[in-house]
Amino acid sequence: MSSAEKPIAVARVVDDEPNPYLLGVFAPVKEELTLDDLEVVGQIPRDLNGVYLRNGPNRQFEAPGRYHMFDGDGMIHAVHFENGRARYRNRYIRTRAFQEESEAGRALWTGLMENPKDNPWGNTHGLGIKDSANTDVILHRGRVLATWYLCGQPYGVDPLSLETLGAQDFLDTFTGDMMAHNKVDEATGELLWFDYGPDKAALRYGIIGAEGKQTHVTEVALPGPRLPHDMAITANYTVLMDLPLVQDQQARAAGKYRIFYDKSLVSRFAVLPRHGDGASDVRWFEAKPCYIYHVINAWEEGDEIVMDVCRVKNPQHQTTFATPLSNMLAYMRLDAQLYRYRFDLATGRTQERALDDGNIEFPSIDSRIMGRSHRYSYNMRLANEPTLLFDGLVRFDSQTGTKQEYFFGPGRWGAEAPFAPRDGSTGETDGYVVTFVNDESTGRAEVDIFDAEDITAGPVARVLLPQRVPSGFHACWVRADQLRQEQDAR
Template sequence: MSRTQSSANGEPIAVARAADGGDENPYLLGVFAPVRDELTLDDLPVIGEIPKDLNGVYLRNGPNRQFDAPGRYHMFDGDGMIHAAHFENGKVRYRNRYVRTRAFHEESEAGRSLWTGLMENPKDNPWGNGHGLGIKDSANTDVIFHRGQVLATWYLCGTPYSVDPLSLETIGAQDFLGTFSGDMMAHPKVDEATGELIWFDYGPDQDFLRYGIIGPDGRQTHLTRIDLPGPRLPHDIAITENYSVLMDLPLVQDHDARRAGKYRIYYDRELPARFAVIPRHGNSADVRWFDAKPCYIYHVVNSWEQGDEIVMDVCRVKNPQHQTTFASPLSNMLAYMRLDAQLYRYRFNLRTGTTTETELDDANIEFPSVDSRIMGQSHRYSYNMSLGNEPTLLFDGLVRFDSLTGTKEEHKFGAGRWGAEAPFAPRDGSTGETDGYLVCFVNDEVEDRGEIAIFDAEAVAAGPIARVLLPQRVPSGFHACWVRSDQLAQSQAD
């Protein structure tokens, strides 16, 4: 095995353990603990055989803080680090690199943390995001491929950072050829049929969303304002061929906390969930609002048009409030990170104005994905993560859900083994939603190391067809994407 390694700035990186009155933070321990080194690894040990028709790169973003910070740590505080597995003709290379955000550079130069975290008062922080939220924008949440680059985004709306999909070098803050200003939410959507990137932003003090489109030439082509009853905290968006669906959900800003300079949210059960259906290039006057039962939605599976209806599948959270069932005060504060979500379908009838709601499955599954080639078109299969019955956010299995039959096929990683989001990776010449593979990182608590697991998408329950062993963990994190070899070829040509 050949390897090269370096720390992010030439100095040792702190592996921090935050405490609150002696209470160890569970998101800085075990499989969540930061890793010290940025690595490039070839000739890795393989159990099984890597398919030669699996060509592309799997990328996963997540928090991995560079320095200890004062106060209580939250997963959203950690500096973004992208981990990549590049497959080419039956071989694989692993690489991990920090996203070099503006805040990362400033703390690197200072040799210490300059920001407190999400759960602390940000009054002494150097600066925050574009909406005046004084929390460090760490670009640690999602990673999306668009126009030859990947974009690293942040949970609370931040600057999208462009990253090279192979070297993982941070190219810089993405301003879309000087046409973009402000922030971008965590989960913009790419329509591969048009080359458009659809996004919105929001803020803790603004009673509206900004909804916009980046065109296939990389310039912003559309921007409009959609008014809301008050500041909201939407996380995701759905797109169809001709429409977008934005959300006004009853998870709202605590105004008393905001006046005190803090960021705090609460779930207002008296408010309905509302969904704004807007023509893709429409304006606020074109919005149709649809009411539904109160809930929160972190992640959309997919959406499409069917006759007079917009159909939207999501992972629906019934109760996103902090839970109070754990032993320590800090664990209680962090408990809402342990999601309880079910696959759920909405139908918004554009002719009658009615909403129909249906639970598709009662299992606790999240972090969904579909074949990116058909985003915004009807799908049959989604690939999801099963949430373990643990006090922290851990994925104990992989679930392929068949929305036509309502059945699922599942693989459990095994005791003490936890996975990561597993997007669909089409094989060379792929012709369908299961004609390919699933790739994900798996952490083994017993061995204290990570691995890359590869599954046949047509036989998920059979378990991995190959496992690539890594010498260090890939800290549990957030979202992933698959970039096909044809997309990589285009990015290198550009």
């Protein structure tokens, strides 16, 4: 029996609550498809060449206990654009845990919100939860890396076939796990990463060089175990975070994983030279308490590090919850604003201010200038719904503070939308923005293509798909020239 034919999860009622992240646009899809002849409304631009990939949860077996989105088996949905045509395929990421459950024909792990004591194994930090590789997806050295929210093995994936190439050890130089949100500096070819653990009062930070080997690793001490989600890079520095979302040590002692927001703590930012020592070279900057899921970009201006983020003022909307499920739903309902920090390396001073008051998250920029000054970011507008849904696309101009917006329409929900440079592109708006859109009325998805110069004009083309693309997490764009480099390397 193929994985596409095996039983998939259905919504369960636990504590008398149906889990919305197993219903509607979040429900898993059954089939792994490969489709070449897709219906198109409008015309796909011929200078849009590359692959749009998006990762997200799609569990194959119903597991005991309460379901969390980070439990679902990773599945990548991809659309390959070439000379005005589009091809779609979706594939599970064949992680070690996915393979073991496939062979067993049933779930072997409970979820993030359950006691993991009977789970077969977990990550290298002693967190006994299934590494599903379902969170982020980035390109490094010709292959896509799929990574997981709570630090797991980075899994290599072919950007065209979506074949899983296995857990990556970077030429036998890397051990341990990576956090989901790593950064690739296209100017140097380096992959910069970090990780943490539920029992460790430190972050580990390292670099995989352009040749594919680990070239640097160091530790940055923390006051206690923390749960940072993202990092930032500039041309010469890395910014790591110590934020007030912390591990519940009493729950940890009982064998459970639980986090809480400690408002008595400040936010701290570690600025470290890219190849610096985490003990002797780090500079700490303090700011008002908050949480940051996603960084937009960072860069250097004289003696200052400038960092733009999506800042969550209060990631825990109340201090007590009636049920564990309501706790999870509260954390997944984001309230984030575009925000700027300035860290002055000469004076040690931090400046911070909001850039916009809209509820905006899941940002993307032109990946070619990561770590260098940007003007435009492409963001998702968070819907006023109890679940994590995006009802619009927002292009924000950080130079003027203005934005362009497009709303998908009633019952239509988008996905993280990367910038896709046109062939010969010369700037941050010289290209397109692509996003999956689910339509609740039809139960189908499509890929909408926008001209990055004018988001408000609506899609220039819509590629219609025969099934949904379940709402999930992060996406990337792989350019045609990057695909050619990967093929040449083979």
